[in-house]
Amino acid sequence: MTDLPRAAALASQRLRRDGVQLILWIVGAAVLAAAAYAGVQSAFDSDAARRSLLAAALANPVILLFRGLPSGAGEGAFVAFLIVPFLCLLAALMSTFLAVRHTRAEEESGRADLVGATSAGRMLPVAVALLHGAAANTVFATLVALGLIAVGLPVPGALVTGAAAGGVGLVFLGFGLIAAQVFRTSRAANTAGVTGILLAYLIAGIGNALGTPSADLQRMESAWPTWLSPFGWAENTRPFSDDALAPLLPALGVALLLSLGALASSHRRDVGASLLGERTGPAEAHATLRSPASLLWRLSAGAVLAWSAGAALAGLLSTTLGSVVEEIGADNPALEAILAQISAADGSLDQAVLTTFFVMIGIFAACAGVQGVVRIRQEEVHGTAEPVLATAVGRVRWLGAAAAVSVIAIALVLTVGVAGACLGVVGTSGAPDLYRSAVVAAGGQLVAATVFTALAALVFTLSPRATLPLGWGLVAVAAVLGLFGPILGLPDDLARLSPIAAAPIPVGDGTDIRGLWWMLGTTAAAMTAALTLMRRRELAPDG
Structure with a gap:
């Protein structure tokens, strides 16, 4: 209980620093989700037009490398096909950058030394970053869902869409916290985070492209590589079609394991140190x-x-x-x-x-x-x-x-x-x-x-x-x-x-x-x- 006032003070300071950035990330994602529905109504206003595009995507699965998982030609399912991977991508980037910014970047700047010199201890900054990131993803998921509900889409599908994006965000929040423990600089940690996000996105796309299409070319069943990626778990919730939350259980489990690993690592290592040591450079620079x-x-x-x-x-x-x-x-x-x-x-x-x-x-x-x-x-x-x-x-x-x-x-x-x-x-x-x-x-x-x-x-x-x-x-x-x-x-x-x-x-x-x-x-x-x-x-x- 004695750590609660310190945690609250640290969280308040970080929220003030992050306010504008988080508003841009979260409100931008909610607006994009709502605008996607308006765009579908404008550009693909007929069932035949949506069916034609889905049939072409399933017949030529390389298109699925850059889009979501087809789950039907209904307006909601079609919006999910177009927008869910990008919402998850935004949540992942927001979470990774937040995690590194409030851990490794703080150590680089020397501010972590000031916090560590108090009775707060070494684990508290990481714990507060974890709570801060979890709260940001909760708001992200909520506003995305509200944006879809506001344009008239069914509530269950909107809630599943928000939960899918928030679940991916939590996974990469944990991944960012781990990267901040492993690498010596925030630059390297952010690079590792973005690389992990892009690889996960590509793996999900490959799994979707290798999947089994339905006979009417309106739905794709993912191949096994998709289940190795948080993006694949999110897409298999199939908002506005199946509305299944079970595929998000691996995301919650992986996020928990990564977060616990980051907390344990921060407890054992020195402030400013990293699990992966820096290479020794040459004594003199090359010409x-x-x-x-x-x-x-x-x-x-x-x-x-x-x-x-x-x-x-x-x-x-x-x-x-x-x-x-x-x-x-x-x-x-x-x-x-x-x-x-x-x-x-x-x-x-x-x-x-x-x-x-x-x-x-x-x-x-x-x-x-x-x-x-x-x-x-x-x-x-x-x-x-x-x-x-x-x-x-x-x-x-x-x-x-x-x-x-x-x-x-x-x-x-x-x-x-x-x-x-x-x-x-x-x-x-x-x-x-x-x-x-x-x-x-x-x-x-x-x-x-x-x-x-x-x-x-x-x-x-x-x-x-x-x-x-x-x-x-x-x-x-x-x-x-x-x-x-x-x-x-x-x-x-x-x-x-x-x-x-x-x-x-x-x-x-x-x-x-x-x-x-x-x-x-x-x-x-x-x-x-x-x-x-x-x-x-x-x-x-x-x-």
């Missing part, structure tokens, strides 16, 4: 590490490789699924209309499919670019920027090097995407003009992705503490508008507020430049302002 740009590239290379791997897969699919989607579009005018909104009304369907996938590749590229700016903010917080700036490297050169590395990372991700698209054309004997279309689409997304890098750099100079939430937040909002805008029935003008959706695209033998000029102007203005303001900006190491 390729003697400039700020080369050092930043070395630090970013692993993340860029991960984004490039996703781009390669998306690029390959962009030119291999064209014939599949053409067959679907012939029987489903709603799908063809969505692709036309994403691309251009007078472009070919193959170009529309390619453009759609390059929107996804553009998101990967934007993430790689923003990550380069976030990286120098992390270096600043951790104190490792000071030794660099104590040399002849000035602050403007340091920021300029980070921006240059980010642009190189963006270009590399998009180049890999183009290479994947070209391999797809070769493998399927596709139309030769798709080579040009891939290059044009990649060029357009290059312009779009650099907008986010420039804006993140400007935020870094004006409000350092906001670099991480605003940098990633801008990409998230743009991704929702670019990927979900057409599905949700949003007007073109609103969707194209996102640079990703406003990027130049191929149209027939030409190019629709769309928002090229305002994006170039925004990038130039934001980057110029950032470099100018950086001359007077002092280091801000406080997190």
